[in-house]
Amino acid sequence: MGNRLDASERDFDRRQLLKGGIALSAGGLIAAAAVQSDALAAPSSGRAAALGSLQDEEPQQGGELIIGYTGDDPDSLDPQISAWNGTSSLANNIFDSLILADAETNSYHPALAESWEINEDATQFTFQIRQGVTFSDGTPLNAEAVKFSFDRIADPATASKLAASLLGPYTGSEVLDEYTVQANFSEPNAALLDSLSRANLGIVSPSAVQEMGPDFERNPVGSGYFIFEEWVANQHIKLVRNPDYAWASSMFTHDGPAHLDGLLYQAVPDLTAALAALDQEEIHVLGVADYRQLKTLQESERYNILTYDYRGFPSSYLMNTEKAPTNDIAVRQAILHAINPDVVVQISFAGVPGAASAPLTSKSLGFDPGVAEMYPYDPDKARQILDDAGWLVGDGGVREKDGERLSVIFIGSAGWEPYAIPVQPLLSEVGIEMEIRILTSAARAAANIAGEHNLAGLGFSSSDPSVLTNLFHSKNIENGFAWSRFNDPTLDDLLVAAQGEPDIDARVELYRQIQTIIMENALCVPLVEGLSATVMQPNVQGVTLDTRGFPYFFDAWMKS
């Protein structure tokens, strides 16, 4: 169940929604080494587990690391075009980014950009590009190449499915000198640093793109520590070490070429087969998004497991403020007090992911404990609020007011059942009837945009808190994800201000205010924070995850 949710909900991309309501990102794609989903932020146990008892040992050189992936092949290996998680994961190792983000500390590290400057309203970013970097086709990586990549992403002809929306309101770049480039934006874009750290905004070789044209999608050329070698459809994708690599980011523990000889992404039919392959040691690394299976793997104590908690908006219900009865704030507040997210986590997810309590998950930049404490589980208080608001217990224990039954409609797509079924008795406990409607992704998106729900299931992971704009700014009511349909100029202004605030502390404060407004008006019920895991054989060492939960195999090595 985790799988489906991750594929269809987590990576819900607005552009795709607009294009035809198809939830993006490609079902099971190459969930590559990790995650069929975008994860985030290791609990401290994560990295410790990876390094484990061998962390003092000298890394061994050589070996081919085999990474299992389930589902279909990626649609493309070009991260600037594809929106598939598998592509993003693979691209981490083929392309270099301008900057990297440390998933544990929420801090940014120089990578291809040695340094960067941001103007006051975050519309102008100037990057100092590292010298001496070459693409694997031998051409140099300079300011021109960076401009080429950005222009290419923004060019409608590229038909970028994800990178363009990550890049934001890009208006163009200026090459100031051989190694200095300035990117300009029509609106404040403080989230750009986070976007830049993702492989989708990695820098591609201009000469390779020009030479190969459309074939570039199957023959990606970057400056990363691994070089693409071959892709046999539905069999495997092979990368080999870049022997000339000498420009590692300070976020990694070593410089020079990678320890491993290469990476082999091996296709496996499904999770069951993948787990068998892991058990037989036919594969070294497997991304697991199914919480029950993950628990079994954890309990076996046979593997190194990196778990990463999602960042962004947890899996939640958005409460429709326009449709009765959730147009009554008392009803919304009562629902918040009546629902115990722990019950959902325990019953449906074996207690593996964390329970959510705020519009941003606890590992997100901008998470605020004060906001998280606003609605403790308290059924008595829920009953009291409803009594006071005139919703009195009627036939069959369901409350009524002016002849209207207190009945709410939940709408979600397949995969949302475990988030809804355990909640039904919790609501009925306080006299609220809940009808569950599970629709196809397209039908559900249409129904949610039309506001047919009282409660809409949605999770939206993002390594930047600006995701709240997608979910709560009134401009996104008619064609986006603002399914609580709440229209408040103060909230809108704050969301815009936070998006353009370059100072991190000031930004965090703005997001605290934003979340307070969201919860004071009871716009959503946060339920599950979610996590994904990269399961590895015990001899695999040094793997780290990016801010989306995709692995970096630069420091990785295998103990023979």
Next chain:
Amino acid sequence: MRQMTAPLSRLTSFFRELGKRRGAMVGLAVFLMLVAMAVLAPRVAPYSPNAQSMERILSAPNRDNLFGTDQYGRDIFSRVIWGARLSLRVGFVSVAIAACVGTLVGLLAGYYGSRVDAVIMALTDILLAFPSILLAMAIVAVLGPSLVNLMIAVGIGAIPTYARVVRASTLSAKELQYVEAARAMGCSNARVMIRHVLPNVVAPVIVLSTLGVAGAILTASGLSFIGLGAQPPTPEWGAMLAEGRTYIQDGWWITTFPGVAIMLAVLSVNMFGDGLRDALDPRLRTR
């Protein structure tokens, strides 16, 4: 006098025929048991079908939970019993829809012939060209998933079969002399169709309906399994299979018992239907 006894003796001989077929009787017995279960569900089921219990998540079959519990701690036994209600209702209602509409359409086509026939049969041929499950899926996709829409979809999907069968019988029945006589006496078309032709075409419809119930239960379960039928937490057998399938390694009982229930329902109805067909077919009479 004669007119009174003739149908009676025919009926007794039919039942005698049916009684000779052990398979049919076993099918009937199992089916009646399911019906009893469905009717008495509130009394027979030990728990509410949707009552969840955190303490009893995924427990194997035991004294308290005869068939074990599912991932939400719900009693499978109770859910299977309540599910009988839904599945049988879906089976009967959708077959009723198909049989009524199909018979009417088939009668019209067969009786009036020529252009009416051509148009109606062209339409049913188009419908027949699609597998009934595909047709049902398309209909549910348009109407939205719910039990009522499921019954409508499965019903519509089965209409062409009934229309074809009834049309064929009508074609031969309307040539019979007494039908001609009725016409000659000035009976209206409607009267001829209903009083004189319909009784003669009803036997195959009965057999087809019996077998159709099994098919409808299966189709409905299939659609619920892929999420196009009953909405959670409705204890529909197909939906139960779907909900339990990810837990097949931790709890075989979640999927096994609803699966067995579907099998029993379909098998019993089929066995009974087969016997019924044989008993109604004079060529297969045992001597």
